[in-house]
Amino acid sequence: MIIGVLVEISAKMVDKVFDYNVPVELQSKIKIGIRVSVPFGRMTLEGFVLEIKKESSLSDLKSIIDVVDSEIVLNDELLELGKVMRNNTLSTLINCYQVMLPKALKAKNKGNINIKYNIFYKLNPNYDKTIKFNDKQNKIIGLVSNRLVSRKELVDISSSSLNTLIKKNVLLEEKKEHYRVNYKESEIIKNKLTLDQKKVVDEVVSNERNTYLLYGVTGSGKTEVYMEIIDHYLRIGKTSIVLVPEISLTPQIIDRFHKRFGDKIAAIHSGLSDGERYDEYRRIARGEASIVIGARSAIFAPLKNIGVIIIDEEHSDSYKQSDSSPRYHSRDIAILRSKYHNCPVVLGSATPSLESMARALKGVYKLLELPNRVNGKELPRVNIIDMNKSMKKVKGHFSNELLESISTRLEKKEQVILLLNRRGYSSFVTCKNCGFTFKCPNCDITLTYHKSSNTMRCHYCGYGEKKYETCPKCKENSLNNLGVGTQKIEEEIKKIFPDCRVLRMDYDTTSRKGMHEKMIESFKNHEYDILLGTQMVAKGLDFPNVTLVGVINADTSLNIPDFRSSENTFSLLNQVAGRSGRSEKNGDVIIQTFNPSYYAIALVKNHDYIGFYKQEMLFRKKLSYPPYYYICNIKVSGKDSKYALDEALKIKKILEKELLSTIILGPSTSSLFRINNIYKYNIILKYKKEDKLYNVLSKILEHYQSNTRIKIDIDFNPSKMI
Numbered sequence: 001m002i003i004g005v006l007v008e009i010s011a012k013m014v015d016k017v018f019d020y021n022v023p024v025e026l027q028s029k030i031k032i033g034i035r036v037s038v039p040f041g042r043m044t045l046e047g048f049v050l051e052i053k054k055e056s057s058l059s060d061l062k063s064i065i066d067v068v069d070s071e072i073v074l075n076d077e078l079l080e081l082g083k084v085m086r087n088n089t090l091s092t093l094i095n096c097y098q099v100m101l102p103k104a105l106k107a108k109n110k111g112n113i114n115i116k117y118n119i120f121y122k123l124n125p126n127y128d129k130t131i132k133f134n135d136k137q138n139k140i141i142g143l144v145s146n147r148l149v150s151r152k153e154l155v156d157i158s159s160s161s162l163n164t165l166i167k168k169n170v171l172l173e174e175k176k177e178h179y180r181v182n183y184k185e186s187e188i189i190k191n192k193l194t195l196d197q198k199k200v201v202d203e204v205v206s207n208e209r210n211t212y213l214l215y216g217v218t219g220s221g222k223t224e225v226y227m228e229i230i231d232h233y234l235r236i237g238k239t240s241i242v243l244v245p246e247i248s249l250t251p252q253i254i255d256r257f258h259k260r261f262g263d264k265i266a267a268i269h270s271g272l273s274d275g276e277r278y279d280e281y282r283r284i285a286r287g288e289a290s291i292v293i294g295a296r297s298a299i300f301a302p303l304k305n306i307g308v309i310i311i312d313e314e315h316s317d318s319y320k321q322s323d324s325s326p327r328y329h330s331r332d333i334a335i336l337r338s339k340y341h342n343c344p345v346v347l348g349s350a351t352p353s354l355e356s357m358a359r360a361l362k363g364v365y366k367l368l369e370l371p372n373r374v375n376g377k378e379l380p381r382v383n384i385i386d387m388n389k390s391m392k393k394v395k396g397h398f399s400n401e402l403l404e405s406i407s408t409r410l411e412k413k414e415q416v417i418l419l420l421n422r423r424g425y426s427s428f429v430t431c432k433n434c435g436f437t438f439k440c441p442n443c444d445i446t447l448t449y450h451k452s453s454n455t456m457r458c459h460y461c462g463y464g465e466k467k468y469e470t471c472p473k474c475k476e477n478s479l480n481n482l483g484v485g486t487q488k489i490e491e492e493i494k495k496i497f498p499d500c501r502v503l504r505m506d507y508d509t510t511s512r513k514g515m516h517e518k519m520i521e522s523f524k525n526h527e528y529d530i531l532l533g534t535q536m537v538a539k540g541l542d543f544p545n546v547t548l549v550g551v552i553n554a555d556t557s558l559n560i561p562d563f564r565s566s567e568n569t570f571s572l573l574n575q576v577a578g579r580s581g582r583s584e585k586n587g588d589v590i591i592q593t594f595n596p597s598y599y600a601i602a603l604v605k606n607h608d609y610i611g612f613y614k615q616e617m618l619f620r621k622k623l624s625y626p627p628y629y630y631i632c633n634i635k636v637s638g639k640d641s642k643y644a645l646d647e648a649l650k651i652k653k654i655l656e657k658e659l660l661s662t663i664i665l666g667p668s669t670s671s672l673f674r675i676n677n678i679y680k681y682n683i684i685l686k687y688k689k690e691d692k693l694y695n696v697l698s699k700i701l702e703h704y705q706s707n708t709r710i711k712i713d714i715d716f717n718p719s720k721m722i
């Protein structure tokens with residue numbers, strides 16, 4: 001028997017199948033999609049079996065060393081999907097396969113993450129009947145004589161008696177896999193759907209195979225619709241995938257699905273340990289869970305017989321893997337998988353991405369709408385405060401209007417959410433005298449001030465140093481912490497409302513495992529009056545007692561050098577506004593801004609997504625941005641900045657010669673020009689239709705594949721322009 005193996009090294013040069021012999025004693029274990037260990041040069045590597053064949057065109061083949069798995073790791077569908085991904089993202093096939101698997105199934109982690117077992121005992125029918133037993137031993141034998149009994153239960157009787165029985169061969173051991181995640185019994189909670197909701201559900205389940213865009217305002221009952229659709233497919237024996245952004249993958253949403261579907265769900269979120277993830281993965285692969293909820297990579301869940309794929313908050317940039325190869329988008333993968341399974345895809349959002357809305361309006365996707373909140377509930381009133389005018393009347397970072405509103409809610413025992421828009425923003429240290437700012441010596445990025453440790457840190461590479469007392473340049477004692485952090489705002493609130501209980505939720509306070517969940521639970525139980533936080537508080541949360549949402553600084557996310565900054569700002573503000581007044585009581589929203597008439601902020605007032613869409617489309621058209629043009633970012637990086645730039649210029653020349661209908665920009669220094677002493681240049685392509693594109697880019701990658709002085713990464717439809 002000969003097999004074709006794809007080894008686990010990511011390099012373009014070895015990104016192909018190598019033939020190996022299989023020794024007779026291993027042949028019965030070989031299946032397509034299983035991993036084997038093989039000799040490779042002087043190394044021993046693991047790899048996936050992709051082909052089984054009788055002969056090879058090569059003679060003198062090496063033999064495999066062993067078979068790694070007892071069950072298939074990648075099924076036929078995923079094996080094929082990986083090949084399509086490779087072609088669409090121009091990454092290596094092995095990278096495409098690895099991104100589909102939990103850490104435990106990647107070569108370098110083997111051994112660290114184990115399967116856990118529970119141990120059980122049963123009676124050995126052939127035990128030596130001449131042995132005399134004491135009382136406790138007899139009790140144990142009585143228990144195990146007609147069923148499997150867990151070790152724990154028997155240890156409770158007597159561990160020494162148990163050990164004796166094991167030693168004398170009276171008991172036989174049996175191991176069963178133990179899953180670390182527990183789903184308790186479910187209590188089915190189901191709302192009767194409104195007419196609008198029912199229409200959406202009926203359309204999806206009756207007209208399969210479509211990709212739908214469900215445009216529904218915040219609180220319109222989208223999640224309820226998802227559950228009903230899933231229920232439909234569950235009843236006919238089919239499975240479902242639900243993607244939500246990691247940041248909104250909170251206990252709240254998991255709880256809702258859990259209550260309705262019990263242990264049929266498998267929830268994959270950042271709170272799980274690697275071992276727990278591995279257990280969930282095996283439950284999914286074995287068909288023991290039929291509904292998978294997770295973030296971006298859950299789109300690869302090895303479910304069979306998929307009935308529907310749902311992507312909530314489809315506009316979220318967390319669905320695009322942008323930091324490493326393969327740079328895929330979950331939406332694209334969802335559509336590929338839906339073709340294989342012949343099933344619908346539902347993309348849901350209150351602020352769909354411009355790309356998706358444009359496709360829906362062209363009829364590529366089918367548009368479904370939930371224009372109103374459930375049961376006629378009104379959307380919250382939005383009040384936009386011009387901070388230019390308010391400047392004289394502010395206390396710290398709060399306008400009078402916001403302070404008064406907070407005070408009213410506190411009196412009424414209602415709750416408040418405050419958003420500090422930190423996207424692309426940080427507090428940094430600067431000298432008032434000479435203007436010196438501290439930058440990371442590796443990354444050229446402004447260092448962020450951390451009050452709790454009195455240090456300045458780089459958020460890209462982790463570099464840190466103690467905060468200086470005097471300016472290193474002018475030696476004056478005039479250093480100032482600029483920018484505002486959640487800690488600062490928390491202090492201000494406590495000064496103004498000394499009795500108010502403030503819960504701060506940000507990267508620092510939620511980094512410990514389980515903290516995020518705990519905080520949400522205690523805010524829900526009204527142990528706090530104000531929830532103050534970064535983007536984390538904007539998405540997916542559903543607190544019935546919250547009647548005021550305040551945005552401290554709407555503008556910061558507008559300053560990011562990215563063509564999507566208006567879209568991201570509008571969608572963030574609209575999302576966070578949607579957290580207010582979700583239950584009986586009406587809600588208010590107060591947005592503080594220095595740009596009150598800028599459309600991405602002004603249009604939030606009337607929750608006017610369509611108005612925003614139209615205006616933003618004009619801008620995209622004028623500047624040839626998506627969805628009018630596709631974008632591809634070619635990143636050229638290297639330690640030697642001149643060499644990297646020279647090569648980038650050569651690449652640009654080739655592109656200009658070959659791609660005649662493409663707009664080519666750059667090479668420009670990326671806004672994160674130097675990270676960890678690696679210099680980065682971007683070449684940006686804008687195109688509508690360019691038949692030769694993939695071909696030309698593949699050739700360029702091939703040309704540089706063995707050049708260690710520069711690295712080339714290609715990012716189609718980048719989510720961030722860095």
Ligand code: ADP
Binds near residue numbers: 193
């Ligand atoms: P969205 O996902 O669009 O923000 P949700 O599904 O979370 O909306 O619904 C908002 C609130 O309304 C939730 O508290 C939900 O339990 C409730 N809800 C949704 N649909 C119904 C319904 N048909 N009847 C009663 N309550 C509903």
Ligand code: ZN
Binds near residue numbers: 440441458462
């Ligand atoms: Zn750094």
